[in-house]
Amino acid sequence: MTTLQKAAAKGPGGAARLLRYLAMPIFLGLAGLALYLYVGIHGLDSIEQRSLNAGTLIGQTATLLKLAVISTAIVVTLSVTTGILLTRPFARRVSPFVIGLANIGQAVPSIGVLALLALVWTIGQWPCIVALVAYSFLSILRNTMVGLRQVDHSIIESARGMGMTKMAVLFRIELPLAVPIILAGIRTALIINVGTATLGTFIGAGGLGESINNAISLDRTVVLVTASGLTAILALFIDWLAGVAEDILRPKGL
Amino acid sequence: MIRLEDLSKVFPAQDEAAVDDLSLEIYEGEIVVLVGPSGCGKTTTMKMINRIIEPTSGRIFLQGEDVTRVNPDNLRRRIGYVIQQIGLFPHLTIADNIATVPKMLGWDKERTSKRVDELLETVGIDLSYRDRYPKELSGGQRQRIGVARAMAADPPIMLMDEPFGAVDPITRDRLQDEFLRLQQEIRKTIVFVTHDIDEAIKMGDRIAILKQQSKIAQYDTPERILTDPADEFVQDFIGSGPSIKRLSLSRISDIETADWPVARLTDSHDEVREKMRSTSRDHVLLLDEQEKPGRWVGKEEIQHDDTPLEESGRPAVAIVEANANLYDTLDTMITSYKGSAIIVDEGGRYKGVVDFDTVLEAINTMRPHEQDRHMSPPEEEQEQPREGTERDLQDGGEGR
Numbered sequence: 049m050t051t052l053q054k055a056a057a058k059g060p061g062g063a064a065r066l067l068r069y070l071a072m073p074i075f076l077g078l079a080g081l082a083l084y085l086y087v088g089i090h091g092l093d094s095i096e097q098r099s100l101n102a103g104t105l106i107g108q109t110a111t112l113l114k115l116a117v118i119s120t121a122i123v124v125t126l127s128v129t130t131g132i133l134l135t136r137p138f139a140r141r142v143s144p145f146v147i148g149l150a151n152i153g154q155a156v157p158s159i160g161v162l163a164l165l166a167l168v169w170t171i172g173q174w175p176c177i178v179a180l181v182a183y184s185f186l187s188i189l190r191n192t193m194v195g196l197r198q199v200d201h202s203i204i205e206s207a208r209g210m211g212m213t214k215m216a217v218l219f220r221i222e223l224p225l226a227v228p229i230i231l232a233g234i235r236t237a238l239i240i241n242v243g244t245a246t247l248g249t250f251i252g253a254g255g256l257g258e259s260i261n262n263a264i265s266l267d268r269t270v271v272l273v274t275a276s277g278l279t280a281i282l283a284l285f286i287d288w289l290a291g292v293a294e295d296i297l298r299p300k301g302l
Numbered sequence: 303m304i305r306l307e308d309l310s311k312v313f314p315a316q317d318e319a320a321v322d323d324l325s326l327e328i329y330e331g332e333i334v335v336l337v338g339p340s341g342c343g344k345t346t347t348m349k350m351i352n353r354i355i356e357p358t359s360g361r362i363f364l365q366g367e368d369v370t371r372v373n374p375d376n377l378r379r380r381i382g383y384v385i386q387q388i389g390l391f392p393h394l395t396i397a398d399n400i401a402t403v404p405k406m407l408g409w410d411k412e413r414t415s416k417r418v419d420e421l422l423e424t425v426g427i428d429l430s431y432r433d434r435y436p437k438e439l440s441g442g443q444r445q446r447i448g449v450a451r452a453m454a455a456d457p458p459i460m461l462m463d464e465p466f467g468a469v470d471p472i473t474r475d476r477l478q479d480e481f482l483r484l485q486q487e488i489r490k491t492i493v494f495v496t497h498d499i500d501e502a503i504k505m506g507d508r509i510a511i512l513k514q515q516s517k518i519a520q521y522d523t524p525e526r527i528l529t530d531p532a533d534e535f536v537q538d539f540i541g542s543g544p545s546i547k548r549l550s551l552s553r554i555s556d557i558e559t560a561d562w563p564v565a566r567l568t569d570s571h572d573e574v575r576e577k578m579r580s581t582s583r584d585h586v587l588l589l590d591e592q593e594k595p596g597r598w599v600g601k602e603e604i605q606h607d608d609t610p611l612e613e614s615g616r617p618a619v620a621i622v623e624a625n626a627n628l629y630d631t632l633d634t635m636i637t638s639y640k641g642s643a644i645i646v647d648e649g650g651r652y653k654g655v656v657d658f659d660t661v662l663e664a665i666n667t668m669r670p671h672e673q674d675r676h677m678s679p680p681e682e683e684q685e686q687p688r689e690g691t692e693r694d695l696q697d698g699g700e701g702r
Contacts, residue, residue: 206389
């Protein structure tokens with residue numbers, strides 16, 4: 049919170065910025081409260097109670113988060129590294145090929161990727177994570193490459209001209225200047241992953257998708273509304289977190 | 303200081319060499335300007351000195367050391383580098399930008415910080431800018447920081463690729479003057495690339511006019527290039543008015559001032575009249591207590607008139623500093639009252655007067671001896687002293 053306040057206090061629009069930072073969590077809190085009240089008013093039968101209890105919901109939310117976070121962590125490592133390699137001069141020839149390959153991952157519908165992986169490999173959380181990685185690889189890769197390529201060539205030349213090594217130029221100049229665009233890609237990937245992870249239930253990965261799926265097959269609207277509402281709140285909350293992270297991590301002076 | 307030996311560069315997938323067999327010697331403490339039309343290879347030549355572009359063949363010597371094969375990163379830390387776009391790091395503060403090379407060289411914090419302050423002062427940027435970011439600066443300020451950054455580790459050599467190309471003409475002029483003043487103190491060996499012959503004439507101790515493939519058309523002092531262009535190419539490149547351009551290279555302090563009667567504003571009228579009688583000039587210059595030019599007084603005005611001296615005659619205008627060049631002085635004279643300009647020192651104190659006659663005389667001595675031209679071979683021609691500027695005297699020994 050102190051970081052937030054510090055960030056918000058900067059500049060003349062400090063109060064407005066603080067409000068902007070707080071608006072989303074307040075809204076999400078209200079939405080959560082509304083869901084709680086809705087469930088309380090409705091009254092639950094035994095089937096609904098099996099899904100709508102704190103233990104199950106927290107467990108499923110945690111699983112969903114775990115799927116999204118692990119897959120994002122893996123995909124960030126993979127795609128940022130690949131993006132760096134593909135923007136080096138030696139990779140000029142292979143880069144269209146790799147991008148084409150990554151395109152395939154995103155072009156196949158996510159449920160298709162999941163099903164295929166379950167068929168040829170196994171069921172559970174890992175194939176789900178792999179599917180999420182394949183699915184969001186491209187968006188971060190593309191942003192990494194765009195971010196690195198948009199760095200003004202004269203900045204790189206002056207850095208090299210002063211005797212910075214290629215590595216130093218990459219880590220001290222190129223990457224920091226590409227951070228805003230890379231972060232935007234990561235944010236998108238994270239949101240996609242939270243949403244897509246709900247489909248993981250079809251290959252036994254668990255998560256809030258399980259409740260949603262159950263609710264549909266058993267025709268329980270309360271459960272459906274609660275589970276999908278929670279998924280939406282979770283996605284929006286992560287998006288908000290990522291937005292705050294973007295503001296904090298963006299290099300000053302840009 | 304810098305010696306290029308048979309340097310060539312052929313870019314991949316190009317038939318013609320960008321730089322073809324160039325040999326050039328650059329002397330310590332001089333600004334050498336590489337100038338030529340677009341695509342003549344001047345920038346490529348410059349970038350081969352710090353091996354941003356690796357030469358295809360040939361050798362580079364810095365201070366006698368062959369650096370053609372040494373580690374390029376270490377080499378570049380010894381050479382200041384300023385490019386037209388400057389390329390300040392937008393995510394680093396001004397102080398961090400300037401500290402780039404010192405940090406790489408492992409200077410401690412205190413030394414680096416002291417050096418940053420020193421440099422900001424040198425280039426005339428307020429210390430309060432230390433923690434600002436490049437985007438908060440104007441074009442001229444950015445350019446100054448670019449120069450400060452290049453000088454950070456006090457490299458003996460600086461490479462500057464059209465460093466003043468991206469600022470407006472007025473700022474450019476000021477930056478050029480500032481830089482020349484700075485160079486008086488720091489005496490770096492500077493390779494300066496430009497396509498603008500006027501900038502070359504202004505900045506260069508020596509100019510290399512380059513044709514396609516970096517072939518040297520003429521490598522000489524600006525004075526000699528203007529008075530004695532080697533061939534038609536050089537002549538065309540200089541463009542119109544070489545004699546006028548030549549004037550901007552001579553300082554007023556290099557020529558004889560005219561003998562002129564002066565008196566004091568505090569003197570009595572009779573003293574001034576006495577002065578007037580003893581001279582052939584029809585005006586006397588009156589100085590105030592600080593030796594600053596006050597008023598011009600004419601013969602008729604003083605003869606019978608007892609108006610206080612502070613109010614008689616005309617205020618003394620058309621004042622130039624002794625380090626002004628002849629071009630500007632002439633310009634001042636043309637607009638002045640009697641066709642003469644008053645020369646003062648830096649403190650504004652009177653030093654002398656120049657009029658058209660003295661300037662014309664000075665111009666005569668710098669003109670190439672046209673009648674000799676067809677009779678003597680060019681080598682001898684070039685040996686003839688044309689003027690007595692300090693710059694030329696220095697060249698005499700090592701120049702050719």
